[in-house]
Amino acid sequence: MADSALIWAGLSVLAGSAAAIVALRQNRQARRLAAHLKQAEDDRKRLTRERDGARGEAAALADRLAALAMDTASLRTEVQALRQAEAEAQALLDAAPFPIWRRDAEARLVWVNARYAQMAETTPAEAVARGLELASSHDLSQPRDLALAARDAGILRTEDRRFVAEGDRRNYRIFEQPVGSGTLGFGQDITTEADARGQLRRHMEAHMEVLRTISTATAIFGPDRKLILFNRAYARLWQLDEAWLDTSPTFGEILEQLRADRRLPEQIDWQSYKRGQLGLFTTVIERQEELLHLPDGSTLRLVISAYPSGGLLFAYDDVTRQLTLERATNTMIAVQRATLDNLYEAVVVYGSDGRLSLYNRAFSQLWQIDPDLLNRQPHLTEVLEAARPLMQRGPGWAQLRERLVDSFAARKPTRGRLERGDGAVIDYASVPLPDGAVLYTYLDVSDSIRIERALRDRNEALERTDRMNAAFISNITHELRSPLGTLISMTEVLAQGILGPVNARQEEYCGDIMLASRNMLRLLDDIIAIATIEVGQMALDPDDLAAEDLWQPQSTQWLDLAEQRGVAIELPDGQATPAGRLTGDGHRLRQALDSVFCAAIDGTPQGGRVRLSTYTAENGAADTNGRLCLRIESHSGGLAPVRPTRVFADLADAPDRRRTHADLSLVVARGLLDLHGCGLRLDDGDGMQAVEILLPAGRTPAMAAIAASPGGQ
Numbered sequence: 001m002a003d004s005a006l007i008w009a010g011l012s013v014l015a016g017s018a019a020a021i022v023a024l025r026q027n028r029q030a031r032r033l034a035a036h037l038k039q040a041e042d043d044r045k046r047l048t049r050e051r052d053g054a055r056g057e058a059a060a061l062a063d064r065l066a067a068l069a070m071d072t073a074s075l076r077t078e079v080q081a082l083r084q085a086e087a088e089a090q091a092l093l094d095a096a097p098f099p100i101w102r103r104d105a106e107a108r109l110v111w112v113n114a115r116y117a118q119m120a121e122t123t124p125a126e127a128v129a130r131g132l133e134l135a136s137s138h139d140l141s142q143p144r145d146l147a148l149a150a151r152d153a154g155i156l157r158t159e160d161r162r163f164v165a166e167g168d169r170r171n172y173r174i175f176e177q178p179v180g181s182g183t184l185g186f187g188q189d190i191t192t193e194a195d196a197r198g199q200l201r202r203h204m205e206a207h208m209e210v211l212r213t214i215s216t217a218t219a220i221f222g223p224d225r226k227l228i229l230f231n232r233a234y235a236r237l238w239q240l241d242e243a244w245l246d247t248s249p250t251f252g253e254i255l256e257q258l259r260a261d262r263r264l265p266e267q268i269d270w271q272s273y274k275r276g277q278l279g280l281f282t283t284v285i286e287r288q289e290e291l292l293h294l295p296d297g298s299t300l301r302l303v304i305s306a307y308p309s310g311g312l313l314f315a316y317d318d319v320t321r322q323l324t325l326e327r328a329t330n331t332m333i334a335v336q337r338a339t340l341d342n343l344y345e346a347v348v349v350y351g352s353d354g355r356l357s358l359y360n361r362a363f364s365q366l367w368q369i370d371p372d373l374l375n376r377q378p379h380l381t382e383v384l385e386a387a388r389p390l391m392q393r394g395p396g397w398a399q400l401r402e403r404l405v406d407s408f409a410a411r412k413p414t415r416g417r418l419e420r421g422d423g424a425v426i427d428y429a430s431v432p433l434p435d436g437a438v439l440y441t442y443l444d445v446s447d448s449i450r451i452e453r454a455l456r457d458r459n460e461a462l463e464r465t466d467r468m469n470a471a472f473i474s475n476i477t478h479e480l481r482s483p484l485g486t487l488i489s490m491t492e493v494l495a496q497g498i499l500g501p502v503n504a505r506q507e508e509y510c511g512d513i514m515l516a517s518r519n520m521l522r523l524l525d526d527i528i529a530i531a532t533i534e535v536g537q538m539a540l541d542p543d544d545l546a547a548e549d550l551w552q553p554q555s556t557q558w559l560d561l562a563e564q565r566g567v568a569i570e571l572p573d574g575q576a577t578p579a580g581r582l583t584g585d586g587h588r589l590r591q592a593l594d595s596v597f598c599a600a601i602d603g604t605p606q607g608g609r610v611r612l613s614t615y616t617a618e619n620g621a622a623d624t625n626g627r628l629c630l631r632i633e634s635h636s637g638g639l640a641p642v643r644p645t646r647v648f649a650d651l652a653d654a655p656d657r658r659r660t661h662a663d664l665s666l667v668v669a670r671g672l673l674d675l676h677g678c679g680l681r682l683d684d685g686d687g688m689q690a691v692e693i694l695l696p697a698g699r700t701p702a703m704a705a706i707a708a709s710p711g712g713q
Contacts (some may be wrong), residue, residue: 018676098187099134105181108148109133134172134187136163144176147183150176160190168605200308206208216315223310225251225281237300237316238263252278262295280304281312291319299323333358345441350408353437354380366426366442380408390420408438421452488517538677547614547628547695548572549586554594561598566606572614582628582695584676589695592672593630595665596691599648600634603689609635613688617694634691648682648691 093100099116101109109128117124120132133143142161150157156177162169171194172187191532211218217234221227226248233471235242238258249257255274258264267273284306292300303315338359340347346367349358364371367387378386383403391400407414411432418426431439492497495510502510551558555571562569600610611633648666673680679694 008510021150060092095206096186098189100184100186102179102184103144103147103176103182107144107151107183110182120672121166122468129289134163134165134174135161143185147173147176147185150179150183154178160194162194178440204567208223216317218316219314220307221251221311221314222307223281223313225278227251227254229313237318264294265293284312292316345443347441348383349437349439350431354408356383357437363442366444380405390422391422411438442490474506484517484520488514491517522665540588542583542585545582545586545589547582550590550593550630551597551612553590554597557594558597558601562601562610565601567604568609569602570609570611570613572612588672589676592669593693595669596632596648596693600632600689602636605636607636609633609637629696630693630695631690632693633688635688648689 005368058557094114096113096115099119100113102111103117104110108129112120112124112127115234116134117127119134121125122130122132126220127130135142142159146157146159156175158175159171160171160173162171164170165172170189171191173190174185174187176183176185182446212231214231215233217237218229218231219227219234220229227245227250228248232242234240235245238254239261240254255264255277255509259270284304287303287305289304290302292302295299298318298320301317301319303313303317305313305315336358337360340358341362343360343362346363346365347358347360348356348363350356356374356379357377359374363369364374367383369383369386373382373386373597381401384391384404388397391397407430413429413431415429416427419427420426424444424447427443427445429441431441438668447708491510491513494502495507495514551571558571594693597610597612604610604673611631613631613633615631617627617629626699672682673693677696679692681692681694682691683692
């Protein structure tokens with residue numbers, strides 16, 4: 001029993017050990033399994049990350065492939081455009097009327113245009129293959145030498161050549177320009193220029209031979225101011241030694257010699273005078289004339305002109321006797337003219353040769369002939385032609401002109417009455433003079449007739465003007481404005497794509513057409529408004545208005561325009577506007593205010609400011625107190641002391657003093673404000689211009705008259 005107990009105890013111990021061993025093995029397997037699970041989780045996460053990265057790389061690769069495809073298409077388009085441009089350039093160069101070629105680094109021909117091949121009497125390919133040069137057969141290396149020199153120097157080189165082309169000897173100016181590793185060349189036909197130079201040279205030689213023989217003292221100085229030609233008259237005039245002149249002294253040396261001989265007028269500052277004379281060689285372009293009064297009392301007429309080959313030509317004429325005779329003659333004529341100018345009658349004297357020799361102021365005024373023409377002593381026929389606008393017009397002019405000329409040739413005293421084409425009635429008389437001249441007197445006796453005719457003609461002219469203005473307004477409305485509106489509508493249809501899609505450039509063109517058409521439409525509206533105002537046909541619809549109604553509808557447009565011009569604007573606050581109402585045509589007053597305010601924005605420099613304010617007039621005339629006044633100011637802002645443009649000039653000037661290039665919108669605004677009886681006042685200060693518009697408080701007599709007239713209905 002004890003042994004069995006011992007055995008069971010041993011078995012129990014062994015069983016416990018076995019269980020412990022089993023438990024230990026299970027723990028080890030569990031830990032091993034947990035490690036495997038953790039490793040598997042890490043592998044799963046790593047594989048997930050690698051899969052996500054691969055997907056990102058694949059997406060990036062797909063985007064890159066798409067971009068490469070787009071770049072490839074763009075490059076293909078570019079290549080096609082370059083090929084097209086190359087073909088067009090090739091065609092353009094082949095169409096050039098002068099030869100063009102290209103050389104490589106060794107100055108060999110690699111390309112020529114059609115004109116080059118035509119001059120070489122072959123095809124472009126054969127000209128390049130054979131290396132045919134445009135040069136004389138005696139020096140075929142000349143073209144390559146010029147190209148190599150241009151290539152080595154890196155600058156444009158030119159030279160003139162003479163060779164046979166198309167069976168004719170021609171002169172060409174050759175140009176070689178370095179381009180890349182080679183050169184680009186072309187030729188300019190200067191045959192006509194070379195022939196002209198030769199002809200000019202022969203002409204100058206003949207001219208010099210003539211100058212040596214004339215009596216006028218002449219000297220020619222070259223560009224270096226040295227004497228290159230003189231005649232004997234020049235040496236005699238200045239008493240200079242011809243042997244010394246043959247040594248070609250300079251102009252300055254001759255001046256010093258003449259000063260030493262006391263032949264020139266005395267000068268206070270000789271050096272300044274000499275510098276001025278020497279400066280003529282660089283300043284004289286056009287022909288100059290002057291008189292020289294010499295110390296010996298003689299007077300010379302000096303003519304200075306530029307010489308064709310460079311330098312100056314000096315020509316001297318002694319006009320002492322001529323001036324003396326002219327002074328005596330002018331004195332006598334002045335006495336006669338002073339006598340005649342104090343006569344009431346118009347007087348004219350024609351010499352025996354039929355040329356006018358004397359007249360008085362009354363004659364020039366009576367026949368409205370330019371005194372400059374009469375002072376040139378014209379022939380009788382020239383005076384008749386000058387007076388023709390006042391004479392009888394029509395087919396009878398030839399007979400009338402012949403009768404007047406015959407009366408002069410008859411040399412008999414005559415009297416008569418002449419009715420001019422302008423309605424004036426003239427009494428005339430002719431008296432032969434002992435020296436063969438004929439004196440004519442004219443007296444205007446048509447005052448009463450002229451006044452009557454002037455009144456009748458003025459009335460007819462006014463009626464014609466009214467009819468023409470009405471026709472002008474009608475024509476400009478139907479012949480210009482209506483087609484222009486149609487053009488704007490059709491352009492808008494095209495731009496909106498109603499008739500089919502349009503590309504960006506076509507849409508831009510349509511926008512430009514509409515902008516220009518609207519500007520022209522606004523200009524036509526201004527012209528029609530001016531014409532309508534001037535003929536008194538402007539229709540007004542007066543009504544009671546609030547002050548805000550004048551600027552609030554245009555405020556958005558003004559803000560856009562100011563933003564484009566870089567100008568700040570200030571408009572009245574509704575709470576700060578003075579109370580009170582005004583009477584007028586709201587549409588026309590808004591049109592006038594819009595024109596004035598837009599002109600102020602346009603005339604204000606960038607960075608400036610335009611302000612619109614309102615106030616109630618006080619302490620003025622009885623009819624102005626309590627009336628609403630608008631003030632528009634244009635400030636130069638940070639650009640002071642820069643002043644704004646005179647933006648209100650056309651608004652302030654009266655219609656009869658309107659400028660040639662007037663702002664039509666301001667002219668229309670002035671007319672509309674005048675129709676409403678508005679008062680205007682300009683205020684001008686440093687960096688500021690302002691205009692104040694005194695608005696009507698009630699229906700003015702002018703508005704009532706317009707509303708009651710047939711044109712204003």
